Amino acid sequence: MLRxxxxxxxxxxxxxxxxxxxxxxxxxxSLAYDACKIDPGFQAExxxxxRTYTGRPSIITEVPRFAAHAxxxxxxxxxxxxxxxxxxxxNNVLGQALVARRIGKTRLIAETGAGQxxxxxxxxxxxFGMECVVYMGEVDTVRQALNVARxxxxxxxxxxxxxxxxxxxxxxxxxxxxxxxxVDNTHYLLGTVAGPHPFPYMVRDFHKIIGEESREQVLxxxxxxxxxxVACVGGGSNAIGMFHxxxxxxxxxxxxxxxxxxxxxxxxxxATITKGRPGVLHGARSYMLQDEDGxxxxxxxxxxxxxxxxxxxxxxxxxxxxxxxxxxxxxxxxMHAMRLLSRxxxxxxxxxxxxxxxxxxxxxxxxxxxxxxxxxLSGRGDKDMETAGKYFxxxxxxxx
Amino acid sequence: xxxxxxxTLDACRTExxxxxxxxxxxxxxxxxxxxxxxxxxxxxxxDILELGLPYSDPVMDGLxxxxxxxxxxxxxxxxxxxxxxxxxxxxxxxxxxxxMTYWNPVVQYGVEKFARDLKQAGGAGLxxxxxxxxxxQQWIDASDKHDLDRVFLAAPSSTDTRLAETIRVSRGFVYAxxxxxxxxxxxxVDTAAHNLVSRLRNAxxxxxxxxxxxxxxxxxxxxxxxxxxxxxxxxxxxxxxDSGVSGVASIAARLSGxxxxxxxxxxx
Ligand SMILES: Cc1ncc(COP(=O)(O)O)c(C=O)c1O
Numbered sequence: 001m002l003r004x005x006x007x008x009x010x011x012x013x014x015x016x017x018x019x020x021x022x023x024x025x026x027x028x029x030s031l032a033y034d035a036c037k038i039d040p041g042f043q044a045e046x047x048x049x050x051r052t053y054t055g056r057p058s059i060i061t062e063v064p065r066f067a068a069h070a071x072x073x074x075x076x077x078x079x080x081x082x083x084x085x086x087x088x089x090x091n092n093v094l095g096q097a098l099v100a101r102r103i104g105k106t107r108l109i110a111e112t113g114a115g116q117x118x119x120x121x122x123x124x125x126x127x128f129g130m131e132c133v134v135y136m137g138e139v140d141t142v143r144q145a146l147n148v149a150r151x152x153x154x155x156x157x158x159x160x161x162x163x164x165x166x167x168x169x170x171x172x173x174x175x176x177x178x179x180x181x182x183v184d185n186t187h188y189l190l191g192t193v194a195g196p197h198p199f200p201y202m203v204r205d206f207h208k209i210i211g212e213e214s215r216e217q218v219l220x221x222x223x224x225x226x227x228x229x230v231a232c233v234g235g236g237s238n239a240i241g242m243f244h245x246x247x248x249x250x251x252x253x254x255x256x257x258x259x260x261x262x263x264x265x266x267x268x269x270x271a272t273i274t275k276g277r278p279g280v281l282h283g284a285r286s287y288m289l290q291d292e293d294g295x296x297x298x299x300x301x302x303x304x305x306x307x308x309x310x311x312x313x314x315x316x317x318x319x320x321x322x323x324x325x326x327x328x329x330x331x332x333x334x335m336h337a338m339r340l341l342s343r344x345x346x347x348x349x350x351x352x353x354x355x356x357x358x359x360x361x362x363x364x365x366x367x368x369x370x371x372x373x374x375x376x377l378s379g380r381g382d383k384d385m386e387t388a389g390k391y392f393x394x395x396x397x398x399x400x
Numbered sequence: 401x402x403x404x405x406x407x408t409l410d411a412c413r414t415e416x417x418x419x420x421x422x423x424x425x426x427x428x429x430x431x432x433x434x435x436x437x438x439x440x441x442x443x444x445x446x447d448i449l450e451l452g453l454p455y456s457d458p459v460m461d462g463l464x465x466x467x468x469x470x471x472x473x474x475x476x477x478x479x480x481x482x483x484x485x486x487x488x489x490x491x492x493x494x495x496x497x498x499x500m501t502y503w504n505p506v507v508q509y510g511v512e513k514f515a516r517d518l519k520q521a522g523g524a525g526l527x528x529x530x531x532x533x534x535x536x537q538q539w540i541d542a543s544d545k546h547d548l549d550r551v552f553l554a555a556p557s558s559t560d561t562r563l564a565e566t567i568r569v570s571r572g573f574v575y576a577x578x579x580x581x582x583x584x585x586x587x588x589v590d591t592a593a594h595n596l597v598s599r600l601r602n603a604x605x606x607x608x609x610x611x612x613x614x615x616x617x618x619x620x621x622x623x624x625x626x627x628x629x630x631x632x633x634x635x636x637x638x639x640x641x642d643s644g645v646s647g648v649a650s651i652a653a654r655l656s657g658x659x660x661x662x663x664x665x666x667x668x
Contacts, residue, residue: 017503017530019460020566021580024557163466164456176459181581183557280504281457293479294508295456
């Protein structure tokens with residue numbers, strides 16, 4: 001069963017390409033997580049937090065007025081935007097924070113792009129009384145300034161990263177450097193299904209509740225499995241969390257939407273699987289955007305959370321197996337879908353999420369009116385008002 | 401298998417001293433200047449050269465080396481330039497040249513082809529900061545085939561089992577990371593360094609180089625009291641950035657305990 005894969009490798013992808021200094025910490029984490037995984041006490045504690053703090057299970061909303069623009073397919077949204085802190089990221093953060101506490105770590109560090117993962121980590125640190133440092137590319141601290149303020153209000157220290165491309169990839173480098181120096185008391189709370197083993201496997205496990213809940217909810221609502229399950233893909237955590245429960249249901253198509261930025265035929269995109277090739281980045285072998293010499297390329301996306309030149313190894317494996325497809329969506333297509341969902345359904349999605357919505361608009365036309373498409377609505381768009389305000393000229397002009 | 405790096409370390413030991421291993425990134429500030437700086441480093445006392453390949457995501461490096469390699473890339477450094485540079489350096493000096501590289505550039509070039517071209521350029525082997533023995537089978541095969549050294553890292557946090565495995569697969573020396581942290585000058589050599597080298601000895605290591613955080617003659621002397629090699633990086637890179645090739649000549653002379661600087665006139 002595809003669902004049984006637990007790393008360190010997913011086919012030829014994954015592994016541990018990190019300095020030796022980190023291996024002891026990764027081994028400690030692997031052991032601790034494997035113990036937690038089979039410990040009913042741990043699972044009960046996490047589920048209780050999800051019920052009383054996260055707000056799980058998240059609901060499913062059907063969106064017929066939006067679906068009218070998608071070939072009248074039946075479109076269902078899994079509302080991860082309604083989770084506490086506003087996105088799916090909290091699922092992983094609470095899980096890892098509990099593991100970190102078990103192994104005696106008192107300090108959490110994290111990288112963040114859109115700021116959603118940083119906010120979720122700062123939230124968990126506040127909840128558990130832990131110290132928190134969040135690394136964020138300087139470029140992202142500007143476009144997601146609201147989230148910087150949220151993290152600071154929650155008591156976290158936010159460190160703008162000014163090296164390299166000053167975005168998510170460089171924030172991960174800085175977090176890894178911090179971790180090498182402080183492994184004794186620090187847990188690196190990685191925010192997506194990338195990085196060295198056990199992160200891709202552990203982070204996936206903490207998010208697979210999204211697909212597990214959805215699968216039951218959709219079966220109950222429609223009496224059948226959906227025809228397609230779709231999600232946006234940055235590092236790939238919300239997508240794998242949604243896909244995982246459906247991996248061994250061959251009738252269900254799985255489609256991940258990558259950020260095509262200004263277009264996949266320009267250098268300004270983040271379409272890692274569509275345009276990249278396998279290489280080693282941030283501790284794992286996976287698809288990545290790189291030049292001929294293996295230097296990581298700078299990615300571009302209007303959404304900070306998808307602006308990453310790598311992707312989790314399990315997605316690379318699912319792509320090569322042909323079990324999941326990965327398609328590009330441009331900035332403009334995503335922004336159009338963001339506004340469309342806002343106006344037709346009164347739901348403002350994150351720009352990351354809007355990539356999956358844009359994909360579904362096309363997919364619905366492809367699959368037709370009888371089809372059922374389940375979308376992971378990974379986050380809400382409040383954090384994106386600065387970007388949307390500029391894009392749609394909402395602040396003082398007449399909207400374009 | 402004969403290791404030129406091991407032979408050099410043994411020769412130093414016979415002379416009653418330890419070896420100075422000097423690091424510089426290729427292409428900083430330009431290819432030509434990095435070649436001149438590497439030659440000056442050897443002429444003024446480095447016994448072994450460690451040449452870094454600039455890489456976009458150097459997670460093991462502190463700010464000094466990050467900024468230097470970023471500049472090298474901005475100035476147009478390409479991987480293919482590395483082999484010519486190594487060739488020119490090995491033609492001019494007899495010290496063995498190890499290349500320090502993150503793993504992805506080697507993967508993309510082709511592990512086997514990289515080994516072949518490095519050997520042809522006169523290189524002695526590779527130091528691989530983000531490749532652990534567990535993931536290194538391809539490199540182990542290629543380095544055996546082309547008779548190249550392979551220097552893996554050992555850390556204060558490594559278990560005894562891992563240290564034994566690292567010693568078993570390393571050739572040239574084992575790179576003992578002096579402290580839990582990244583490259584960059586530090587006021588004191590961490591006591592963890594001495595402990596780690598003792599543990600490596602107990603596990604059978606014959607050749608150990610200590611690196612990360614070493615920047616002064618006093619620290620070099622301290623480390624060479626218990627290890628075969630002392631590796632200095634950021635301090636030399638800073639000297640190159642601040643004062644050019646003559647700065648490298650001066651710091652190399654100082655680090656190796658020489659009173660006079662060689663060949664500075666040519667470099668100024
Ligand atoms: C709402 C939302 N969706 C998606 C992502 C992309 O991450 P991933 O691909 O790991 O789900 C982010 C990342 O910040 C996000 O905030």
